[in-house]
Amino acid sequence: MLSNQQTPCSCEADVNGTITQFILQTLSGTTAFGTDLVDFDAEADLVVLWHCGQAPMEMADPAQQPGTTIHSNRRKPLLFEFTLKPGRVTLARLSEATGQHRLVVATGEMLAGPPSFSGTSGTLRFDSGTQQVMQTLLSEGLEHHLSLTYGDHAEALLALARLLDLPVLRL
Secondary structure (H helix, E strand, C coil), X not given: CCHHHCCCCCCCCCHHHHHHHHHHHHHHCCCCEEEEEEEEECCCCEEEEEECCCCXXXXXXXXXXXXXXXXXXXXXXXXXXXXXXXXXXXXXXXXXXXXXXXXXXXXXXXXXCCCCCCCEEEEEEECCCHHHHHHHHHHHCCCCEEEEEECCCHHXXXXXXXXXXXXXXXX
């Protein structure tokens, strides 16, 4: 519910994830949320994004009925349960994986489909391809959280990085 009000919040004490959500919300003028990359299907060129249920309701696929659930691990209420709506998305991460800050930026297409897990999930096709993203994530040792917002805001993120003299890693 906080994300729906454009109050950035993250699970697992992810401060950089929360800052990234704030950046995405400021640049896009809409909501953002922190998600995990949980499944790669290189053959189908797809990635499944998921988190326990903190995506804002405006990201719910209107073709499916959203619901609520309890946390899959902690067995505590109350989480949203829905599939992310189809559309263009921008993903970003203020990363410290190498010991210094840099901005990770990616774009892709969220696809319509059935829920992958409980909570909030979606199936994504990265513009750069699943194989390339997986190789970069592993070779760079990146964190598993990325923040997501709808629309293509890559150019605005790159401009911000230039202003802040922040190195950029494109996924």
